Amino acid sequence: MANGSRQAAWEFFGTELKRRREEAGFTQVELGARVFVSGGYIGQFEQAIRKPQLDVAQRIDDTLQTDGIFERLCRKLINDRRYADYFAEVVELERLATKVCEFAPTLVPGLLQTAAYAQSVTVAANPFVTDEYVAEKVTARLERASILRDATRPEYWVVLHENTLRMPVGSRAAMAEQLEHIALLMRERHAVVAVLPYSEGAHPSMGGMLALMDFDDAPPIAYTETSFSGTLVDDPAVVKRAQRAYDLLRVAALSPEASLALVESAAEDFRRCASTT
Secondary structure, three states: OOOOHHHHHHHHHHHHHHHHHHHOOOOOHHHHHHHOHHHHHHHHHHHHOOOOHHHHHHHHHHHOOOOOOOHHHHHHOOOOOOOOOOOOOHHHHHOOOOEEEEEEOOOHHHOOOOHHHHHHHHHHHHOOOOOOOOOHHHHHHHHHHHHHHHHOOOEEEEEEEEEHHHHHOHHHHHHHHHHHHHHHHOOOOEEEEEEHHHOOOOOOOOEEEEEEEOOOOOOOOEEEEOOEEEEEEHHHHHHHHHHHHHHHHHHHOOOOHHHHHHHHHHHHHHHHHHOOO
16 A cells, blocks of 8 residues: 555556656656656656656656646646545546446445535535635536546446435435436446445445546556545555455445436435425
8 A cells, every 4th residue: 555645646647657658668868858857857756756846747748748647647636725635636547547436335426416416515514614615616526527428438337325315415406406417327328326225234345435446557546535534545455355345335236227216216206305395
């Protein structure tokens, strides 16, 4: 396991830099000369020993013609305060992933949230913040969710505990809208969603939210989160255990068809309650 979630993301930065450099046919010394650092510095970037300044990341992108990927990673890891420190790097890794698998035990995952749901979650966790703060957090969350409609979107698999369908977040109308949004994404095949019903009782990963990310040319990563912290994990043995836990969750969950029916039924229940109040 890397020393902290941010360190794991810098290690991903280094792995990706090495891959892109070798594909372009540069040695560390040759790339260093083009971006005005030593070849030893490039080696330290690749090993996540040293972290590049933003202008160096920009020159690396220009030299390797990588369409701004290293600048974006650098900005996210260093400067983006719209996300908690432990989560900022996860956002950029989601954009690079070819497959994302999540388990949500209590709340709808951020990639599936509507604006109203995201606002209610933000206010519940931060009751004394300004409207501007809330708006910034909601906008950031909706920007994250846009990857599900991109042409290069990752495969997105989600196991939702039935808690996420039954616990009202915000108004009944907002909850109905949230569940209808999930159902739409399911029908449009932007996400494969399975519901883990109450009837299954105990289950793996009862400690909190779990996400797994796969990449084309980098090892898979696991991410776990509790109320106040999150951890990126790249240790192969631990990631393998997390993948096994997720497999067990999927086996215990309802089929996508039965899950869609349950999501739509719960949405109808909230919609009906909203119309009578």
